[in-house]
Amino acid sequence: MKTCISSMLSLAYFLFFIFPNKASSYSNFTECLVAEHFRDVTTYDVVYTPVNTSFNSLLQSRIQNLRFLSASTPKPLAIVTPKDESHLQIGYSCAYEFSVQIRIRGGGHDSEGLSYTSAVPFVIFDFISAGSMLMLKMALPGIAQKNRTIGFPGSTWPSVGMGGFLSGGGYGSLMRKYGLGADNVVDIQFMNKNGNIYIGRSSIGEDLFWAIRGGTASSYGVVLSWKIKLVPRTLEQNATQLVHKYQTFAAKTDRNLYIRAKITPVNLTPEVRNKTVLVSFQSLFLGRANRLLKIMQKGFPELGLTKEDCHEMSWIKSTLWFAGDVGFPKGESLNLLMNRDLAPKLYFKAKTDYVEEPISVKGLEGMWKRLMQQEEGAAELLMIPYGGKMDKFTESAIPFPHRAGNLYMLYQGVYWNENTTVSIQKKSLKWLRSLSKYLTPHVSKNPRRSYVNFNDLDLGVSNKSYEEASSWGTRYFKNNFKRLVQVKNDIDPQDIFHHEQSIPLFPSIS
Template identity: 40%
Template sequence: MTPIIKLFSLFSVYLLISWVSHSPKNTDEDFLNCLQDYNSVYDPDNIYTRQTTNFTTILDSSIRNLRPQSQYSTLTPKFIITPSNEYEIQAVIYCSKKVGIIMKVRSGGHDYEGLSYISRLPFVIVDLRNYRSITFDTQEKTAWVEAGATLGELYYAISKQSDTLAFVAGSCPTVGVGGHFSGGGYSMMSRNFGLSVDHIIDAKIIDVNGRILDRKAMGEDLFWAIRGGGGASFGVITAWKINLLSVPEKVTVFNVTRTQEENATELVQLWQSIGNTIDQKLLIRLFIESISSTSTPGNRTISVTFTSMYIGGVEELLEIMQKSFPELGLVKEDCTEMEWIESILYFAYIDPKEESTNILLNRTPLNPITFSKNKSDYVTRPISKEGLEGIWKILHEENPQKAQLQLSPYGGKMAEISESETAFPHRKGMLFMIHHGIEWNQEEDSQKHINWIRNLYSYMSAHVSKSPRRAYMNYRDLDLGTNNIVGSTSYKQASKWALRYFNNNFNRLLHVKAKIDPTNFFRNEQSIPSLWKK
């Protein structure tokens, strides 16, 4: 295809998408016929219908969090599209609009509420599994990462370029880059480097009219919005350009566990005061759960694991710990120096001595997929000893090792960046974030476990941020409120959940949405709405 013909073809696609009628036909045949109109650019092997032999295999392959039928609709998609190029994504947008079917985009499939693969209305999934290329400019220390790549694939690719380059993002290797980056991207190095969104310098997005936009073309308002405001509200993000970060040849890690009998409660109290103020190259994260015990009344105790990464050597770490947190009793034997890429395995509970970094290319989670319910909170003042003991009591009400709290410290670089710099607002004044989680295996147990975590969340209201009570978008929670999928959503309705995720940035996100997607084509139960009234 000559450049002139190709340019005319792209321009024609753009005009068709821009002028499409919105009359909802909503039939399988209409949608397939529409895609067939794009035979010159569409690969039929990338279209999966419910009649396709491996339809269920493709659908299930990216589901990471099972949703109980008693709580959520489990309608399966009418189609799964696995596009190989941007023209195919343009075609899906056009045809979804034409027949009146909802379009969802999936990269890694880790959305806690499953919004990328379930819906109460007929829908199509655009699965970005084929959008996984990663290209580097080693002189500039930058990389373009396609949105369907996993964090593990990104980390592995970086490690093949250099031993002293890294990126700041999550600990779970099978999380997709697309959703993780657009929601913020917390890391074991965030106190030193900030979040993923703080190191994104460009992006490519396909908007509701099929336009392929980079940072210059989309403008600074939209570029601001997709860094922490969620990409699914504004279009299909196909790639991110990131700045790579310099790290030493060796970092130091440790996992130290203490129980209540070993003063765990007092150690958590102390950690609350130092976790966000200690040397910013050091991040100490807590994992708290109720476990069985033969030495305590009731045969239960609280276990607190202090999980840490220091961007430097062990001797420096021990000096810092002795000065700032000697009560933990950390000794050299607790610590291990390793390369940054090995720490990625370590925090994913993979022994770097036993496994090659090639395991990061595995897109299938190592642990069994379970039912789960998750929530999040931000803490601005230390929780009292009495408050912590109340939490322990509630943890003991659940099955041992089925529920867990993760306490992730803030401060450092995160506190130096203003709330309005990106759409991600949780910056200065945050001591730590809490991830509340519960997992179970049997569908029939769902309501019991969901009731338990809601009870814990209710108890926590006295101990966490207020007006609004904040939440992390990447730990999505539909209990906070939802939009109307059919018809408009008012400002009052959306603000119930959106102010928790975005605080003062919500109004700016509304204005960006109204400009980029005025008909609210890109929508889900917690997307930025187009139609709203104060």
């Protein structure tokens, strides 16, 4: 299957963090959040507790990973929907006084649910009603309406929150042309552990500005707004062998061309459980279809791309096309991107790897064999091509280190629905971990690397020593992990901003 498509803006968003435990009672926590603290609003406009009739619907509204929608998932003591920065500052004070951990939720796309779950008593700060709670897909129509010759290298997934996207690096269909979302951040507003607000990178220092763009900003404080640089844009049957060639072509071709490979198991017929794998090549080209055809005929003629396979459209409409591939309704109206409720919610678990050398035909065949052990629609592999502009940044330019030398990122995911039995869920998770083990000789090494925006608690959560934390920290950040720890020591020596895979605190590291 094949398919192709041929200034500055200030955006605000809040990220999540948690406070360390402190001997104190939780019973008076909600009493701390009293009406007189919230100027010009009533408590019920801001604070939702389990006795509030809207509590459950608000809690569930942006749990994007339905794994964490079960009755056994811990629920917050309260949900706070701040209207301005002062409400956030009040929440800091109350949470710290009563030793309640804070999780701040934006888009809710955290792979491990860290923005809305915790093993200890916690409160959620939810920005669903705040102007600063900006979804990436909601930002794109506004960009297009202001100027149809500019765009932003955002995500291909609908309703991703701007803050989480940027603070992990942020990849999308324009990254080979313009780099990551985080590569295009030029300034921020930031709130520290004391509730002090800093305007501009010069006020927080270059080390912290570096750490926030790709190093999980939630480890250091709260980014109140991001100032981003917009980029110019213009229009313009042998699956195993195809994928084998794709691995080098996609990373080395014209940087205006982004092609990802999507690989899923399918049943050949509904009657017979005879399986195969379906490979779809999905692309975006910044140029005209005729030029794309010349590139493909010269570099990848085996794919057999024709003019009829291509759809010429504006860049902003191409975002609808990519969103439709992941379950977002297809259509012509850009208003679809403004409706956050249309984004699909799933039960899922994901892992990522980086591939530096093409996986051999034999290696690919081993992957197909394992894919066919899964139910149709229950597993997916995505090959996200690197190269192009991504090769031009050094590994230490921002905390995101996965630059030159990578052919593609390999995403591995399993999915299920509400009717899936617990035993099948466990079987799917076991299968995913088995696939990850199989991939060991085929992916990056020393360290084996992963993408922090698909965080994976299987990699480890232990922070008893720098060496233990490095077992997962270097997989996300390589050598940048040490610098991130050093910034943490300077910015947050009390480790107030903490979660299971936040940047740890080791003051003795030199």
